[in-house]
Amino acid sequence: MNDKFEPNIVAFLCNWCSYAGADLAGTSRIQYPANLNIIRVMCTGRVNPLFVLNAFQQGADGVLVSGCHPGDCHYMEGNYYARRRFTLMRELLEYVGVDPRRFHMSWVSASEGAKWKEVVEEVVENAKAVGPFDQFRRNKINW
Amino acid sequence: MVDLDKLRTVAKETVSRDDVKYLIGWSQGTFGYRVSPHFVKTPQEVDSLTFSPLCSNNLATYLTLTEKLPVPRGEEPDTRKVALMVKGCDSRAVVQQLIEQGITREQVYIIGCPCQGVVDLQKVDEKLGEGVEPAQASWENGQISFQLPDGKTEAFPREDVLADKCITCRYPNPVLSDILLWDEVEVWGSDDYEDVKELDSKSPEEKWAFWQDKFSSCIRCYSCRNVCPMCYCEDCILDRLNPTWMFRSNNVVENTAFQVARAFHLAGRCIECGECERVCPVDIPLMKINRKLYKEVREKYEFEPGLDPESKPLQASYRPDDEEDFIL
Known part of the structure; x- marks a missing residue:
């Protein structure tokens, strides 16, 4: 694979844990790859699995969904629902031939700046290993 | 008799x-x-x-x-x-x-x-x-x-x-x-899901090629949705233009997105009546996708849709100890 390839990764972070965790990583001056396009959502339970499809179609090479640890959800149970949804979505994407290394989910709490770095590094590494995902890009519409 | x-x-x-x-x-x-x-x-x-x-x-x-x-x-x-x-x-x-x-x-x-x-x-x-x-x-x-x-x-x-x-x-x-x-x-x-397991054991590239071949013939007639007893949303994402969840262009990329979304909406709900596959005018093996999700739901959550009227829908319920192997 081309060494210079820098993947586009869309990350859906929950406002209460992972977004704060990423913020902590920043304020602690932890260095981590800059390939992430972070989208803040109020809860992982708010992330429609179709967002993942849309992200891939609009140019993402990898998608990360990150939220509070089970039991720590600000809304009590949002991440439990998300866990079921994305487990199934991941199986389905894998079945139609999307490399499983393109889609990740993680639990990162507000105090885990160091874990956030590790997660991002792994996600970026995986996306680099599988390369660009051009075959699922939405065709440009010429009006 | x-x-x-x-x-x-x-x-x-x-x-x-x-x-x-x-x-x-x-x-x-x-x-x-x-x-x-x-x-x-x-x-x-x-x-x-x-x-x-x-x-x-x-x-x-x-x-x-x-x-x-x-x-x-x-x-x-x-x-x-x-x-x-x-x-x-x-x-x-x-x-x-x-x-x-x-x-x-x-x-x-x-x-x-x-x-x-x-x-x-x-x-x-x-x-x-x-x-x-x-x-x-x-x-x-x-x-x-x-x-x-x-x-x-x-x-x-x-x-x-x-x-x-x-x-x-x-x-x-x-x-x-x-x-x-x-x-x-x-x-x-x-049912041992032999056909699903066989396809599942292939590499991502082979699976992608297999499904692209099938999805490329989809003509987006939406027969599979219309005939499905489970597809009864009054406001279907396929008909909705704002926000545009699904583009209507008939090309293989959009067809793939449509088929993935359709299958996902039936996760934990498909009762394997096989109507989608029967009515498909271009013979896409739709049950092969539906059965994959059925198999996963059955193995992971010990849930089968359409058996007990008192049970809760799969994706509207959870167990704290649900499987989470892949989560970092």
Whole structure:
């Protein structure tokens, strides 16, 4: 694979844990790859699995969904629902031939700046290993 | 065994009831081996009702397709029941709709028809040639015999002409019914998801190539959605333009996104009636995707849709100890 390839990764972070965790990583001056396009959502339970499809179609090479640890959800149970949804979505994407290394989910709490770095590094590494995902890009519409 | 007299007597009694709006059953079609859905509104019409190995239509779809007209001021809404003839798989569709509260139990009167498997018309056409004149079929001790228009009778072993979903069927008897028309049949099928496992063991590139080949022929007719008893959202993402969840362009990328979204919306809800695959005009093996999710749901969450009306929908419930191997 081309060494210079820098993947586009869309990350859906929950406002209460992972977004704060990423913020902590920043304020602690932890260095981590800059390939992430972070989208803040109020809860992982708010992330429609179709967002993942849309992200891939609009140019993402990898998608990360990150939220509070089970039991720590600000809304009590949002991440439990998300866990079921994305487990199934991941199986389905894998079945139609999307490399499983393109889609990740993680639990990162507000105090885990160091874990956030590790997660991002792994996600970026995986996306680099599988390369660009051009075959699922939405065709440009010429009006 | 199938008892058409009993079926018609029960149908007549049911339609005559004051609290029944109409009855949905099957009747002889006008072309080849086709059977068409039949809406019976008066007791005089029941004689055309039939039940045979050709009755593959899942009539549970019609429960939620009914047009809901606004009630004129001063009038009471029509709360009469709809009587519905169901095979095993159809009854599971009704149960799943009950689970999701798409319908209520008071709205339906379920007439259960234990079923010995319906035929796949493509397999029949291969054996007998595409029929034009109406023909009939019946189950006869392990065989399915066809009464052809020219008076001849041809019989085939069940395995040769049954639809794929019926060969692996584990619920031939209605799981929920108000009245059973005849004795329950013996369960013959078991399902080990061999075809799903085989495809699943391939590499991502091979799987991608396989599905791209299939999805590239999709013409976006949405038959699979329209026929599906589980696809009854009034506001479907496919019809919605703002926000545009699904683009309507007919190219392989958008087709893939559409098929993935369609399959995902049936995760933990598909009851394997196989209607989507039957109606697909370009023969995309849709059940192969649906069965993958069915298998995962069954293995991971020990849940099977459409069995217990009291259970909660899979994706609207959770267990704190759900599997999470892949989560970082």
